[in-house]
Amino acid sequence: MERRRLKRFHRRLTVRYGERDLSRSGMTHDISASGVFVVAQGLPPLDTRLHLQISTSPERFAYLEGVVRRHKVLPVALRQIDHGGFGVQFLQPGELVGELVPLASTGGGLEVVFESVEHLRRAVETEIRFGGVFIPTTAPYARDMPVTVELCLAFARRRFTFPAKVVQVISANARGIAVAFDQKQEVERTLEPFLAR
Secondary structure, three states: OOOOOOOOEOOOOEEEEEOOOOOEEEEEEEEOOOEEEEEOOOOOOOOOEEEEEEEEEOOEEEEEEEEEEEEEOOOHHHOOOOOOEEEEEEOOHHHHHHHHOOHHHOOOEEEEEEOOHHHHHHHHHHOHHHOEEEEEOOOOOOOOOEEEEEEEEHHHOEEEEEEEEEEEEEOOOOOEEEEEEOOHHHHHHHHHHHHOO
16 A cells, blocks of 8 residues: 555544545554555445545644555454554545546547556556657657646556657557656656556
8 A cells, every 4th residue: 555665654643534424533543645544443445435634733634535455453452552444545636637637628638558457567667667658549749749648547447647748759660659758757656556456
């Protein structure tokens, strides 16, 4: 669940959470930029999408969305010395915006579909980690043209949209375009949790 290279901070904050409302409550045990561990009695099922309200002070709250990625269940005898609960991976801005903005409305939209984790891993190793991706197409594109690239993770039923620009147009043999992402690190951060599946 956690991107382990991101530092986790041990903080005890009140959390209200739920799938459709904020009817359940718990306490944070630790939190990072990518997720939070919630100490609670009832554990939502794995892969449940939750709304979370985390109290940062009596008057201030942070509202987040996330997905339950792990459970920690303890025997009664150990609950005095350790904490049971569940880990939540925060949904990133690219994921949420991708749900709000349909591809058809973005203009210049291109789609790359990954049917399996292995397919995604190969693309990350051979293309994405270098900043871009090759997209087969016969549509007319020009070098330096801004485009929107939608990465569809079919195996996880998720879509993410990223701005990019055309860096090469190939008209012979395997016709298509090479694009470079505007924010390579954001693309890598968004895809990273899905590579461990």
